[in-house]
Amino acid sequence: MTDFSRSGARAFDALRTVSITRHYTMHAEGSVLIAFGNTQVLCTASVEEKVPGHKKGSGEGWVTAEYGMLPRATHTRSDREAARGKQSGRTQEIQRLIGRALRSVFDLKLLGERTIHLDCDVIQADGGTRTAAITGAFVAAQDAVNWLMAQGKITQSPILNPVAAISVGIVQGTPLLDLEYVEDSACDTDMNVVMTGAGHYVEVQGTAEGVAFTRAEMDQLLALADKGIRELIQLQKAAY
Amino acid sequence: MTDFSRSGARAFDALRTVSITRHYTMHAEGSVLIAFGNTQVLCTASVEEKVPGHKKGSGEGWVTAEYGMLPRATHTRSDREAARGKQSGRTQEIQRLIGRALRSVFDLKLLGERTIHLDCDVIQADGGTRTAAITGAFVAAQDAVNWLMAQGKITQSPILNPVAAISVGIVQGTPLLDLEYVEDSACDTDMNVVMTGAGHYVEVQGTAEGVAFTRAEMDQLLALADKGIRELIQLQKAAY
Amino acid sequence: MTDFSRSGARAFDALRTVSITRHYTMHAEGSVLIAFGNTQVLCTASVEEKVPGHKKGSGEGWVTAEYGMLPRATHTRSDREAARGKQSGRTQEIQRLIGRALRSVFDLKLLGERTIHLDCDVIQADGGTRTAAITGAFVAAQDAVNWLMAQGKITQSPILNPVAAISVGIVQGTPLLDLEYVEDSACDTDMNVVMTGAGHYVEVQGTAEGVAFTRAEMDQLLALADKGIRELIQLQKAAY
Amino acid sequence: MTDFSRSGARAFDALRTVSITRHYTMHAEGSVLIAFGNTQVLCTASVEEKVPGHKKGSGEGWVTAEYGMLPRATHTRSDREAARGKQSGRTQEIQRLIGRALRSVFDLKLLGERTIHLDCDVIQADGGTRTAAITGAFVAAQDAVNWLMAQGKITQSPILNPVAAISVGIVQGTPLLDLEYVEDSACDTDMNVVMTGAGHYVEVQGTAEGVAFTRAEMDQLLALADKGIRELIQLQKAAY
């Protein structure tokens, strides 16, 4: 389709090597290290037996996410958000996205009045941290739900569907699946797609970084994303 | 296509009444009050003869946006962000979106080392504040560019294309154009589309609020958005 | 009295054109756009069925105010306070003044345990924003009280008296009523007076910006303020 | 004039015992502990050989003030502002007042491009802390100016006039000079007056805490303030 050459001779429609390590740290109810190539994100799921104010007395639970990047996860060191005293707009945007993505596959009534906190911390960044975070957070959330069932706190799983996410983009005219950092920096269009195991969209966020994109390009990107997410959902299942 | 009934007998594919008032306030280089039905946003464009750090010495300018909502623009009063001491994640997400949308149609080299600040303040909210903000900010930016040319500060317009935005969504199974608040609250899928005058996408942000959406639904929504944005771009032109 | 010449041939003891537009926005219980010449302030009154901590259980209500200025309400753009993360000392001083002024004409017992929030947002500034805010906030508060009575939530109005405010100052030796921006910038003495419909003082705040002022000058200024406020109170009444 | 009885049989028009201790701490260029009865404020003047941004290159200096209250200066402990992470509106209002008062008697050109910082910290509070602060800060500023002249940094004093301040108020119908805390809490009207040695006003800030006040009452209060400030200015001189 193009002659743009990817690192490691990766095909334009191939994911990077994905690894999913469960039980990565010992305290959390769910703890997953997910790698998309060199991008590594630690996703923990913590169960708390209370809900935020807007859910009190509703009989429903809540699922929420926070995202962070270690200062030297990136090529050049970035300021520590805790030291600067606030989270950047980018950080907030990403953690809101992760939270919405995960809530979309939860039946909050079945969860009961408790919260699952998903903490996604980027240990090493090479593009695609938000999509790796969503994909890994789902596995951590699944482990937390299994823990709740093993503890007898709930008897039916509140998870309705798996969910995963991938980035796609157009680099030098070529649509590519799962962008790594050098591709992401060079791309004209960048799209993040979140999809359920049923093949339905939860989020589609496409942005023209340089030239605006056409409907035909969008269709190509969505097709690539479909392929990638179906593979990721298989890999999530294989982690059990 | 459906029997969902909109306020004022509006058709599923009709915009609300749009009004664009230029020169709304007297100090700004561009000042536009835009209304999408009951939603009213004041968009001002301010020219500053300097650029942020990452553009210093580049010979390029910068275009940036800030967004705010008056505390009682909404049904119930919300806290004043200045009093609370920080902007919400939602506010930051929206102002980043407006900034990207406007930069996508600017040639920053032609702008020269100066900044255009776009301030979008919601006077009254009834759904679609971010899309009204982008559509109005473009007109304000155009006025600021005209002012720069009239002043002899630039000789060629840095604006490459018009840009406008609209929301679309699926409410009770019906795809609708330009959601007002009651529709937005009830919708299963909500999509904001930003498009240039050439009919190319700058941003597509679709979110499943309830049920995940299918590819077929997405295609319907994109078609509606296309129609709406073409009309908005005509209305922007008619404001001159 | 002097040969200082005001814009539009305004007399030294004349108010600018005042306009008071009720029901300016649709959600608030009281919503007033007030203009003192080119100065335009949107004043909304929001009723909340609870009181701050220091009034809980007292049987009394509370009236409080917040003040803001849109970034480009002024000649040159000022930073957005929400983005900077704090309100300036000036902002806090003004909103405390508005709150005290309005509380001075309220019987908080008759209001009952509820709060009226007055939000005064400057859309366009040309001097006198705080006095316009007080004068407009009173009308918004009156509308909120009327709404409470129409709802049957209270049977007797807690408003004891009208209240309005005006600025006076000495410019090039001449005492002037209702300073606009160019006069305010040039004045030696600047005084803001808040007075009830009974002609009694609620606040008198005089500041020597340049040369300190004498008792005789102060007497002249107070006489001008009296005249202006009596006219404003007539205009408030005429708005009904 | 009334039968309201003051502590220590103080006359309605008498100051509390005032003491002014120069060289109270050893590091500052001016350091004054001032007491108005039980109210004690430490006022230091620090000379810094630079000016804030808006004065750079102007050839003029700057005089600025900050105000603080030790947490247990008051009857019940108040939160430490440094721990809470922000200064209250009251604190900012007071420090802006002190700064304006002191600048009103300075010729900033004669000061040269340097700053005098006045820090007014309340060690013990019993009403009148802002007026004691202004009165003491003037003495500290005088000492800093003397130090600058002794160092040969300036040859002519930039101080044009002395300045002092006092509170007056109406308690149970009686106008009183120099309110202490119990009087301040009970008063209907509270006025702070700042006046130069020439008997001219720098600031007049009158507030009706309860009932609005008449012009006749205001005249009585201004007369009391005049008397008090003339005495304070004698006491400032006597401190040398």
Place this chain on the structure above:
Amino acid sequence: MTDFSRSGARAFDALRTVSITRHYTMHAEGSVLIAFGNTQVLCTASVEEKVPGHKKGSGEGWVTAEYGMLPRATHTRSDREAARGKQSGRTQEIQRLIGRALRSVFDLKLLGERTIHLDCDVIQADGGTRTAAITGAFVAAQDAVNWLMAQGKITQSPILNPVAAISVGIVQGTPLLDLEYVEDSACDTDMNVVMTGAGHYVEVQGTAEGVAFTRAEMDQLLALADKGIRELIQLQKAAY
């Protein structure tokens, strides 16, 4: 032992002149001005009839400390922490140390569910502010306990032991007791020791500012600190 010469011909193992003034301010339950030479710290103890969240319902009380430095307590003016909007790491470290030191001699059960707040504010700094603060805070806490007993709120003192603190250090090879500022700036090793009346350690914090220190040097420093603290505890007792 050395020929390093101290100001005022002070011996290497001598404290500076210590003075302890009780009842220094009038509102606090305990109020002590303590001086170690030119270092002056005002220590107040405030009793509050509630406890922080982690002690609610425990039947135990809490003892906590805050520390501040007036801006011109030092040679050159430092920024006011309340104005900067946060306490420095140094400030937090010191106030945590004071809190731990005081809690170490309290039986929190005997105190009952109430809090003693210790506010240590440095009026003038010349080295050793944290050790003076601990030594003075103990006296203020003792006075607050006496007040609680006099009020009949407790019948048995919760204080188990006196506690005091001193700094020691090595300057130009010489171990010195109670460093003043010029010594502290020049020292290679700086150690703060907190000890009870029983001669047991509560805290030992030794830091090599320049060259790392040996075990032999540490033993010398600990011996000096022992001597100093025994004298301070006598001076605390003599204050009654």
Place this chain on the structure above:
Amino acid sequence: MTDFSRSGARAFDALRTVSITRHYTMHAEGSVLIAFGNTQVLCTASVEEKVPGHKKGSGEGWVTAEYGMLPRATHTRSDREAARGKQSGRTQEIQRLIGRALRSVFDLKLLGERTIHLDCDVIQADGGTRTAAITGAFVAAQDAVNWLMAQGKITQSPILNPVAAISVGIVQGTPLLDLEYVEDSACDTDMNVVMTGAGHYVEVQGTAEGVAFTRAEMDQLLALADKGIRELIQLQKAAY
């Protein structure tokens, strides 16, 4: 010496299993994962070619540290400091300690005008995070120095000595080396010791959590710490 039984039958004077993994992440000039038993800290060293203000023009460099804990590194999730908007006092205390410890073994002149940032992020916590951080940060700093030399930016190493740290404490009367979490929670005295390869102290911080400690106990603890640090310095060397 005692019959207190440690997990895994560890001797009272034995370190936990220590592992030091260099090149743990790919972007940083030094990147070390250090484990003391279940405690895991990622220490990265980042070289920046500039220095903070107080070192500008001095010809000297700077070494500084920041410390963080992932929210679910601990038994129960703790708030994310970036979301709360400030670092706790504990965090600041620890990062100041790490910075001082590392600077104590650096010749800042030999480093030249550049900064080494040490970021110590706790992935999993089980006691001793600050001592693991110092011990690992030294290895990361060493790798950053090696990188600087390989790049030809410096020709002589600015590192004078290795440095490492360990905790010791008294639990149920028994002095123990390298406390894990359950021991740390139960201990009466907790001491952190930082020592150079030459066996000299950089920091000694002993705190009585419960009962104050005697000189004899302190001597026992220091002896244990000596033993542990000598072993750690061997392990640092073995990592090359």
